[in-house]
Amino acid sequence: MLPEQFCVRMKEMLGEEYAAFYASYDLPKYQALRINPLKTERDTFLLQAPFSLNRVPWTTNGYYYSGNDQPGRHPYHEAGVYYIQEPSAMAPAEYLMAEPGERILDLCAAPGGKSSQIACSMQGEGLIVCNEIHPARAKILSENIERMGVCNALVTNETPQKLSDNFREYFDRILVDAPCSGEGMFRKNEDACDEWSPENVENCAARQAEILDCAAEMLKPGGRLVYSTCTFAPTENEGSISRFLERHPEFSILPVEKKDGMMPGVPAWTEHPADGLEHTIRLWPHHLKGEGHYLAVLQKAGVLSRTCQGYCRNGVEKGINEKECREFFAFAEENLVKNITGNFLKFGDQLYRMPEGMPSIRNLKVLRPGLHLGTLKKNRFEPSHALALALRPDQVKHVCSLESDSPQVKAYLNGQTLNMDGEKGWYLVTVDGYSIGWGKLAGGILKNHYPKGLRKNG
Numbered sequence: 001m002l003p004e005q006f007c008v009r010m011k012e013m014l015g016e017e018y019a020a021f022y023a024s025y026d027l028p029k030y031q032a033l034r035i036n037p038l039k040t041e042r043d044t045f046l047l048q049a050p051f052s053l054n055r056v057p058w059t060t061n062g063y064y065y066s067g068n069d070q071p072g073r074h075p076y077h078e079a080g081v082y083y084i085q086e087p088s089a090m091a092p093a094e095y096l097m098a099e100p101g102e103r104i105l106d107l108c109a110a111p112g113g114k115s116s117q118i119a120c121s122m123q124g125e126g127l128i129v130c131n132e133i134h135p136a137r138a139k140i141l142s143e144n145i146e147r148m149g150v151c152n153a154l155v156t157n158e159t160p161q162k163l164s165d166n167f168r169e170y171f172d173r174i175l176v177d178a179p180c181s182g183e184g185m186f187r188k189n190e191d192a193c194d195e196w197s198p199e200n201v202e203n204c205a206a207r208q209a210e211i212l213d214c215a216a217e218m219l220k221p222g223g224r225l226v227y228s229t230c231t232f233a234p235t236e237n238e239g240s241i242s243r244f245l246e247r248h249p250e251f252s253i254l255p256v257e258k259k260d261g262m263m264p265g266v267p268a269w270t271e272h273p274a275d276g277l278e279h280t281i282r283l284w285p286h287h288l289k290g291e292g293h294y295l296a297v298l299q300k301a302g303v304l305s306r307t308c309q310g311y312c313r314n315g316v317e318k319g320i321n322e323k324e325c326r327e328f329f330a331f332a333e334e335n336l337v338k339n340i341t342g343n344f345l346k347f348g349d350q351l352y353r354m355p356e357g358m359p360s361i362r363n364l365k366v367l368r369p370g371l372h373l374g375t376l377k378k379n380r381f382e383p384s385h386a387l388a389l390a391l392r393p394d395q396v397k398h399v400c401s402l403e404s405d406s407p408q409v410k411a412y413l414n415g416q417t418l419n420m421d422g423e424k425g426w427y428l429v430t431v432d433g434y435s436i437g438w439g440k441l442a443g444g445i446l447k448n449h450y451p452k453g454l455r456k457n458g
């Protein structure tokens with residue numbers, strides 16, 4: 001049941017269109033996945049995918065799947081070959097237009113759909129800071145970053161305020177996928193209806209103002225800020241943007257091309273509309289195949305420069321020298337074909353390869369400072385699940401190659417050992433050529449190193 005006050009307001013906003021909007025609640029929700037180019041070529045995947053896929057028009061790698069398919073249960077999901085994402089939610093990261101080598105901040109990032117999408121555009125080069133304020137959600141974000149094979153992410157669990165105390169004019173682009181009243185998700189998630197109230201809309205707008213002000217400080221001159229929500233409420237959306245631009249005249253709305261079915265933001269829905277609100281974008285469930293979303297692309301005055309270093313409180317993270325990780329290099333020599341170079345960091349006994357120029361993490365709550373390589377043990381090294389998911393079979397010496405419909409895949413994901421012949425050592429376990437974890441072979445038995453917390457039962 002839709003909240004009555006919500007329906008009254010939507011009727012006022014939409015007039016004649018309201019009937020079509022209301023009828024969209026009886027249509028099935030659209031389900032989609034986004035192919036991960038860090039793991040596969042789109043055309044290769046389209047040939048091998050056992051699902052019926054149709055393109056999401058506004059995203060390069062987005063595809064609708066049919067209600068009969070269950071891509072979340074396929075081993076390709078564990079291998080990070082795709083991310084299951086609501087189709088409209090694929091739009092904001094497209095408009096961020098991240099490029100390799102840049103410094104990007106995803107300020108409200110959990111569970112990580114947009115972070116992983118941004119990371120795909122960066123192709124492993126540069127730095128993406130993925131932040132989430134809630135600890136439990138930050139953990140899920142960090143796991144998704146790992147599953148998707150993202151190697152250049154710093155995952156933090158901070159308030160926007162704390163981050164803006166640490167970074168000034170530091171990022172080339174920032175995504176604020178704001179906590180919102182969630183009206184656009186009423187069809188997808190009925191619980192969202194129960195949590196709705198006009199007071200909550202006001203509270204969300206106030207929270208968005210605080211988050212956006214922090215983002216403004218952290219963006220470089222000339223940088224791009226994308227604000228997005230999954231709500232229809234103009235007190236957020238057009239309202240949040242208009243009030244932000246009043247407080248921050250150094251920002252303006254960037255006119256961007258609207259893609260198939262996207263509609264303009266509506267200046268008349270807010271009291272003091274900012275110039276250019278019609279260039280912001282509304283995604284309506286009765287105009288396109290996706291849920292309700294809003295997004296605005298803003299630019300800060302000035303000329304964007306990669307050489308502008310900005311301020312970051314404790315400088316660059318120095319890391320450790322190669323001698324301190326000799327167990328890792330011995331492991332790499334024995335088991336990898338790929339050379340893993342860069343700056344390394346020790347977090348207790350955990351070893352990471354940091355993203356290029358990673359800022360100091362001294363006073364930040366950090367879940368993942370780059371690519372987790374593994375655990376430094378006494379005179380040996382145990383590779384991490386993240387390393388397995390970041391490697392391709394041609395980058396390791398030993399591969400245990402399984403087919404997705406074989407019983408061994410199920411057994412492996414259940415945590416069972418596999419029988420196989422071969423040289424002793426670490427094996428990258430793959431499904432149709434996509435890595436899903438490690439196994440260690442000795443005496444004809446491949447010991448299972450699939451993380452206990454991820455194992456499937458039955």
Ligand SMILES: C[S@@+](CC[C@H](N)C(=O)[O-])C[C@H]1O[C@@H](n2cnc3c(N)ncnc32)[C@H](O)[C@@H]1O
Pocket residue numbers: 089107108109110111112113114115132133134137159160177178179180207211
């Ligand atoms: C719309 S969700 C983000 C979805 C995510 N971008 C994705 O694509 O997977 C908004 C996030 O903002 C977080 N959040 C809530 N309050 C916040 C605050 N005061 N500051 C920053 N983030 C907050 C929520 O925990 C939630 O994870």
